Amino acid sequence: MIQLMDLQKRFKQIEAVKGVSFQVNQGEIFGLLGENGAGKTTTLRMLATMLQPTGGTALLGGFDIVREPERVRGQIGILFGGEMGLYDRLTARENIQYFAELNDMRRTDINDRISYLAKMLDMEEYLDRRVGKFSKGMKQKVAIARSIVHNPQIMLFDEPTSGLDVTSARVVHEFIRSCKDEGKTIILSSHSMKEVEKLCDRVGIIHRGSMVELGTIEDLKKKYGNDDLEEVFMKLVGDNHEA
Ligand SMILES: Nc1ncnc2c1ncn2[C@@H]1O[C@H](COP(=O)(O)OP(=O)(O)OP(=O)(O)O)[C@@H](O)[C@H]1O
Ligand SMILES: [Mg+2]
Numbered sequence: 001m002i003q004l005m006d007l008q009k010r011f012k013q014i015e016a017v018k019g020v021s022f023q024v025n026q027g028e029i030f031g032l033l034g035e036n037g038a039g040k041t042t043t044l045r046m047l048a049t050m051l052q053p054t055g056g057t058a059l060l061g062g063f064d065i066v067r068e069p070e071r072v073r074g075q076i077g078i079l080f081g082g083e084m085g086l087y088d089r090l091t092a093r094e095n096i097q098y099f100a101e102l103n104d105m106r107r108t109d110i111n112d113r114i115s116y117l118a119k120m121l122d123m124e125e126y127l128d129r130r131v132g133k134f135s136k137g138m139k140q141k142v143a144i145a146r147s148i149v150h151n152p153q154i155m156l157f158d159e160p161t162s163g164l165d166v167t168s169a170r171v172v173h174e175f176i177r178s179c180k181d182e183g184k185t186i187i188l189s190s191h192s193m194k195e196v197e198k199l200c201d202r203v204g205i206i207h208r209g210s211m212v213e214l215g216t217i218e219d220l221k222k223k224y225g226n227d228d229l230e231e232v233f234m235k236l237v238g239d240n241h242e243a
Contacts (some may be wrong), residue, residue, distance in 0.1 A: 001023065001024065001025055001026055001059070001061065001062075001185055002023065002024040002030075002047070002058065002059070002060050002061075002154060002185055002187065003022075003023045003024075003058060003059045004020055004021050004022050004023070004043075004047075004056070004058045005021055005056050005057055005058060005059075006019045006020070006021055006055065006056030006057075007019065007020045007021070007043065007046060007053055007055075007056040007057065007058055008020075008053055008054050008055030008056050009039075009042050009043075009046060009051065009053055009054050009055075010054045010055075015209050016039045016042040016209055017039045017042050017043050017046070017053075017209050018039075018208075018209035018210045019055065019056060019210070020039075020043060020056075020206070020209075020210070020211050021056075021211070022204055022211060022214055024185050024186070024187060024202075025185065026153075026183060026184075026185050027180060027183045027184070027185065028180075028185060028186065028201045028202065029176065029180055029186040029187075029188060029199050029200045029201050030186065030187050030188070030200065030201065030202050030203070030204065031187075031188050031189070031190060031196040031199070031200035031202070031203040031204070032044070032187060032188065032189040032190075032203075032204055032206060033189075033190065033191075033193075033196060033203055033204070033205045033206070033233060034189075034205060034206035034207060034237070035207070035237055038206045038207055038208065038209070038237075039206055039208070039209040040158065040189040040206060041080075041158055041189070043206070044080070044156050044158045044187065044189060046058070046065060047060060047065060047076075047156055047187070048076060048078050048156055049065050049069035049072050049073055052066070053065070053066060060072045060075055060076060060154050061075040061076075061153055061154055061185075063075060073103075074103060074104075074150065074152070075152055075153055075154050076152050076154045076155070076156055077147040077148050077150070077152040077154070077155045077156070077179075077184075078147055078155075078156050079143055079144060079147045079155070079156070079157050079158075079160045079172075080156075080157075080158040080159070080160070081157075081158055081159035081160050081161065081162040081163065082158075082159070082162065082163075084139055084140070084142075084143045085143075086131050086139055086142055086143060086146075087131070088130065088131055088132035089130060089132060090130065090131065091127070091128050091129055091130050091131065092118075092123060092126060092127050092128070092129065092131055092134075092138075092142045092145075093114055093118075093127045093128055095131060095142055095146060096110075096114050096117070096142065096145050096146045096149050097110055097114065099146045099149060099150075100113070100114075100149045100150060103149070103150040105149070105150055110149070113149055113151075114127075114145070114149070117145040117148070117149065118145070121141045121144060121145055121171075121175075122141075123138070123141045123142070123145070126138060136163060136164060136168070137164060137165065137167070137168035137171070140160075140164060140168055140171070140172065141171065144171075144172070144175050148179070152184070153183075153184055153185060154184060154185045154186070155176075155179050155184050155185070155186045155187075156186075156187050157176065157186065157187065157188040157189065158189045159189055159190055159191065160172050160176070160188070160190075161173070161190075161192070161195065162191075169195075173195070173198065173199065176188065176199055177199070188200065193229045193230045193233065196217070196229070197217055197229055200217065201216065202214065202215060202216050202217075203215070203216075203217060203220065205233060205236050205237065207236065207237045212236050212237070213236055217229060220232050224236075
């Protein structure tokens with residue numbers, strides 16, 4: 001389970017996240033929707049313990065991101081769209097191995113797990129090549145394998161399909177679904193209403209650092225009397241909306 005409690009982040013004069021609270025249950029995919037600069041990445045980076053909150057906190061799998069960040073790290077898998085953070089000079093296998101070792105996995109377990117993931121993701125052919133010259137889709141698969149090598153119960157996705165073609169985006173979508181089928185707890189940020197409608201059980205709309213609406217997609221459509229999620233979104237965050 002994931003529980004945010006009045007989570008805040010201030011960067012000097014910018015209040016990027018202004019006290020956000022919500023809960024995501026086990027086996028649920030929660031979608032974070034918001035315009036550019038709304039605070040989605042900042043929120044996810046705090047949950048991933050890459051960034052210290054300036055107020056409030058969150059519990060991930062029972063561990064507190066402020067007081068027990070290293071315990072949190074062992075519970076979570078992260079797939080962030082833009083910066084994949086792979087080492088170009090290492091092979092795909094070495095990239096995954098390195099991350100698994102950081103998570104204190106045993107060598108034999110690591111080898112077995114990598115063989116399994118390479119097969120599942122159809123990346124056996126290039127497993128032992130350096131990732132430097134990989135296409136974006138190939139890199140994305142390495143990043144996917146790395147994100148779940150330690151079998152985390154919680155998955156954080158920040159625009160995981162940005163910049164990917166239809167085929168690669170589908171691989172990511174199937175991966176997110178398989179995580180749900182395994183009972184993982186998931187947060188996904190996205191700009192794509194289609195993606196959100198396809199995958200998410202509930203969504204939260206974040207605007208200028210605050211959560212302005214939260215519910216199932218059906219609930220939101222009903223509440224705003226509109227069957228088009230994009231129009232509901234525009235009603236909530238559009239230019240003529242009072243912040
Ligand atoms: N390291 C930082 N230093 C200063 N300000 C930052 C920093 N990171 C983010 N911000 C600011 O915080 C606000 C929220 O940014 P954030 O990246 O969380 O938005 P986002 O919802 O992920 O947007 P996008 O959809 O463009 O990815 C923005 O005003 C941004 O400029
Ligand atoms: Mg972002």
